[in-house]
Amino acid sequence: MLKHWPPLSTLRGFEAAARLGSFHKAAEELHLTQSAISQQIRSLEAYLEQPLFFRSGRSVSLTDAGHDLLSTTQALLQQLAVGIRRLGQYQKPNQLVLNTTPAFARHWLLxxxxxxxxxxxxxxxxxxxxxxxxxxxxxxxxxxxxxxISSQAECSFKVLHADRLYPACHPSLLAQPQEQRTTLHGEREMDWSHWAVEAGIDVGQQDQGLNFSDPGLLLDAASAGLGIALVSQLLSRQARANGLLQPLVEQTIRGPNWAMLTHRDSETNARSFTEWLLSNLENDSATMPG
Known part of the structure; x- marks a missing residue:
């Protein structure tokens, strides 16, 4: 990491002069004098201790070091411009930033x-x-x-929904013998050891199979017919409605608790989303089987 960086203005002057092939044109673009551009380039060359341009009368061309620095500088300035434009999103009066898991975003929210x-x-x-x-x-x-999630400082905390889990697979697998079905393994509550303790029902699950850390990807795999899985009742509603999942038994077991944190400075802006979210979760709970 450099302890000292060249001024940004010198990099802008260099980039314009290198791209346009002219100190004069760079000065016009940046609304500076040609002498100011020349001074910026000399200052940058002194800092780097090597020439960046070949000078021949009024024409200039890049040295090898200049070509190298040009690609770096253009990438840097482009990234900086994108980052600065992106900051505008924080000034939007109706901006609402929601954090959630990839599984919830893809399977419930989307x-x-x-x-x-x-x-x-x-x-x-x-x-x-x-x-x-x-x-x-x-x-x-x-x-x-x-x-x-659990409680955090400066936030209100609310448990939204107590999820249930059940074993399921694509309907096409139901015609296969149990021993021929691949077992899809998840983590936390979606590990089959949780099913064995809570339900104690053998649905053909095996110790070996495919393993997933993302419950959303686990659900995708089950819906695609890759095997049997222990899936979230809340997240699998769309897949069941589309005919992609079929329960292996009617038994369900306790799953994770879905909860919400709302920052105290955002409670007013978050109200409409919160009301919509609670209404939809209540409808889901009222229509869920068993």
Whole structure:
């Protein structure tokens, strides 16, 4: 890491001169004098202790070092410009940043987003999905909806839904003998050892098979006919409605608790999303089998 960086203005002057092949044209583009551009280039060359341009009268061309620095500088300035433009999202009055798990975002939220947009077209929703639990005190997040969170400082905490799990597979696998079905293994509550303790029913699960750390990917694999899996009742509703999943038995067992954290500074902006979320979860609970 460099202890001292050349001024950004010298890099902008260099990039313009190198791209345009002219100190004069660079000065016009940046609304500076040609002598100011020349001084910036000399200053940068002195800092780097090597020439960046060949000078011949009024024409200039890049040295090998200049060509090398040009690609680096253009990438740096482009990334900086994108980052600065992106900051504008934090100034949007109706911006609402939601953090959730990739599984919840893909399997529960995405199929319902059109409904949310119809009811709340003024909310500028940003869905920020992560595997890691966010730190609401240091990150710019208004609401977190996850199955792995607990109370945090400066936030209200609410348990939303007690999930249930059940063994399922694609309907095409039901005609296969149990011993020929691949077993898909998940983590935490979706590990088959949890089913063995809570339900004690043999549905043909085996110790070997395919293993998934992401419950959403586990659900995708089961829906694609790769094997039998212990899946979330909440997240699998769309797959069952589309005919991609069939329960192996009617028994269900306790799953994770889905909860919500709302930052205290965001409670007013978050109200419309919170009300919509609770209403949909209540409808889900009322229509879930068993």
């Amino acid at each position: 199929p319902r987003l059109a409904d949310f947009r119809r009811h709340h077209p003024d909310v500028d929703l940003w869905i920020f999905s992560t595997d890691e639990v966010p730190d609401m005190t240091t990150q710019t997040i208004d609401i977190a909806v996850r199955d792995d």
